[in-house]
Amino acid sequence: MVAKAARRLWWRAIYAREARLNAELERHAGAEGCFAWFLSQADADRARRDLDITHGAVLPLFFPLGSDPVRASVDYDIGLIGTWSWPPVREGMTWFLEHVVPRLPPEMSIAVAGAGSEALPEGRIRRLGLVPDARxxxxxxxxxxxxxxxxxxxxxxxxxxxxxxxxxxxxxxxxRGLDVVPDSLRVAETPENFAAALVEAVRHPRTHNPEVGWAWNEARRRAAVTMIADALAGL
Known part of the structure; x- marks a missing residue:
């Protein structure tokens, strides 16, 4: 998927090579293992189809939160953070800049943080580079x-x-990989819907709710611990 999405020929060749090498490693691991953990249902389905792995489970992943929630005053309407020099991530930014940003009202502020953001095209966005605290x-x-x-x-x-x-x-x-998407996350596919969802979120903002997020995350952590314990007991 990454290889197909890459715009430059040499990146497509590099990703295609990595995919072939990883597939060979996965086939060896699948033949030798008696149980497998997967990070998403799509990964599990592919392993059963391509690697003949029938014994496995999908882990409900969670995020290692700190003890105290971070609270801050609002500085920007829309924020993006990531490693923008990584080609698959840069592809998403290119899509956002070319197809979503032109559909946003000009008064809305957009800030982009993370490695590589300082090299993004100038224009509507404020390029922050690496920030001391992502949260x-x-x-x-x-x-x-x-x-x-x-x-x-x-x-x-x-x-x-x-x-x-x-x-x-x-x-x-x-x-992808989230079997339960929390209410704080809205999903939009087309540039029109993506921009409309951002405008709605800015004009009718929801408060940051770290307590609800913590409860969602903790439920997934407990489920993962239980699944791992059950699998180990079975082995």
């Missing part, structure tokens, strides 16, 4: 945007947004 940055936006359009596996950024109760708008691919 403090997210606590200071009315809504976070997750414009993921490429990649596989679980997105740690989405887990953190859900676990901290941060209002966010994500593509369907951005919430």
């Amino acid at each position: 403090a940055f997210l606590a200071g936006v009315r809504v976070a945007a997750v414009p993921t359009i490429a990649g596989t596996g679980i997105q740690i950024k989405t887990l953190e947004l859900a676990a901290t109760g941060t209002p966010a708008v994500s593509t369907r691919l951005g919430v």
